[in-house]
Amino acid sequence: MPPWRLARHFLGSPASVTEARRFITIFLSQWTIVEAAELIVSELATNAVRHTASGRFGGRFLVSIQAEPDQVWLGVIDEGGPFAPTVMPASDEEGGxxxxxxxxxADSWGVYGDETGRTVWALLKVDPIVSSRRAAVRR
Ligand SMILES: Nc1ncnc2c1ncn2[C@@H]1O[C@H](COP(=O)(O)OP(=O)(O)O)[C@@H](O)[C@H]1O
Ligand SMILES: [Mg+2]
Known part of the structure; x- marks a missing residue:
């Protein structure tokens, strides 16, 4: 089965985070990892809006999904900026x-690109047995 791919642009406003999350909910409704995927895309879309040029007037970000029977790749592509994504150590502070x-x-994740635009991606492995049972029940 070839990968099932879809990508969509969103305006770089906070309201678009909800839209991006809904896009994932609909696209991955048959996948066991849908809730993890929703959380990941919400965080990455929030970051694109808050920390990159995507959040400026007229800015936008792209959400890209590539689904295969055993894994789902999610990417949020922003319009860049001077800062790079950095995992902050756990603390009691709000945010970060x-x-x-x-x-x-995510089973793995990473960043590529530069100040003109970055892709922050995450890979979720799928248990094919659980997924096919779930798909069969919903059919
Ligand atoms: N897409 C991004 N482009 C540039 N910097 C980013 C991006 N995502 C996150 N960052 C940087 O990494 C830091 C940590 O991000 P995060 O863990 O989501 O915490 P928070 O968004 O609450 O600051 C941010 O404060 C920001 O400096
Ligand atoms: Mg954040």
């Missing part, structure tokens, strides 16, 4: 936990 959460939920 988004990438820590992503790193805990």
């Amino acid at each position: 936990r988004g990438l820590l959460l992503v790193s805990c939920l």
